[in-house]
Amino acid sequence: MRDLQKEILELLEKDSRLSKTQLAKMLNVTPEEVEQIIFELEQDNVILKYHTVINWEKQACPRVTALIEVNITPQREVGFDKIAERIYRFPQVKSVYLMSGSYDLCVIIEGETMHDISFFVAEKLAPLEHVNGTKTHFVMKRYKEDGVIFSGEEKDKRLVVSP
């Protein structure tokens, strides 16, 4: 059985700018069908957002990213979720994951300077109740993000015409 939803999601995950007509042609269905499926996926919060991968370094807009390991004490009834929420509500927090292994929450945060980040950790994150400890790792270089290699895609090296 063909999973049209999955095919549409996979294509949009790679290129969210593909239009409905384009998708329809690629999948051999009508644009109306594609439109309906995307509408449902958006309604169900399967598709959350269409975003763009940007190499900010090339724009001379400095951004500092850090990965913070956070150890917390889970709370009765709500476990890790409540404290995770208190962290992810901060707009500078890009991602929060609950991890297996030696720490509990992995927090990815972005700021303009290292100072922004150390301020956030020292003033906002570390003092939170139930947070037992943090370890901050700064990102030094981005090689690949969201499946995109930052040095650019390799050029087509094929002969222009071949049998």
Added chain:
Amino acid sequence: MTINPGSFINEAVKSIPPSGIRKFFDLVSQTEGVISLGVGEPDFVTPWHIREACYYSLEKGFTMYTSNYGMPELRKAISVYLQKYALEYNPLDEILITVGVSEGVDLALRALTSPGDEILIPDPSYVSYAPGAILAGGTPIPLSTYEKDEFKLTPEELEHKITSKSKVLILTFPNNPTGAIMTKEDLEKIAQLVEKYNLVVISDEIYSELTYEGKHYSFAALPGMWERTITLNGFSKAFAMTGWRIGYAAAPKEIISAMMKIHQFSILCAPIMGQKAALEALINGESEMKKMVHSFNQRRNLIVNGLRELGLDCFEPKGSFYAFPSIKKTGMTSEEFAEKLLLEEKVAVVPGNAFGESGEGFIRCCYAASVGNINEALERMGRFLNRL
């Protein structure tokens, strides 16, 4: 005395006309900013795990000759792989690793052809078969295929062209350039004639994985055909490994040992680096290969729907990665169309007649190109057609 070096060339080689594709290649190469739908290979680079396996083999010092037949592990893996097409070959003496399927075609033709034998070749098809037949001392006989038959080889056409000299039938499905496939039922009708006229078959199945409707069926899997078939396949198209030049031939041991004779004295063995990479492809490459095929299928839909929207008649290609639209309604020949399209809109396609006379009136558009480039090429073709 002036010496003409050309006078030393043997008559068979002289009789082979220069490749139509080569001529077009030169023209395209001189043009800037071309979007090319003229290539005959995947747009994917070989999957990283395969390239990485080759690095590792070099690090480990695998730089020597292999057995003439090819690495035993690779032949074993191929014998297991071929079971998916219901083919059973003994890896010991019924499988030969070749330098691409191209070498396999050459070996097969040379092993089977005696002077004067007629070699039956579907037309249009890939450019090597007819020259290969001539170089082997045979006479190529084109078997026309038509759009109305979905470019399948019909038993009527085959029987019509069979003579007392007919020896070899080449099957080449999924087909380059048409994208045609042959189902089990289609092949059964051909098999009856093969048996009736005692032909031997070279079945080039290099595009077998790129079958978008139903499952590829191997000719040798038909009852009674295993004994009279050489199955050729390789890694170039399915695993995006064109430059590695690794293919293979599978056939009864009497035939393989004859091909081996030529191979061992002319080639010795296929390069070990390519063989190591091919082994990795077979062992761990299936999931990436499936993804590539899936992506080709989406682009196939895109280009076929796109060409039809432009008003071109485009038969639905069910295999390989080519669309083969008819340009007959423009009144131009394939070459005129391709040349004008290149010069005016900088889109490269290959004139269908480069693949045989029956390809006249068609152009081959390879959709192993990015979605962006396919869209842009379609737009340019649209502008071009509107001006006509």
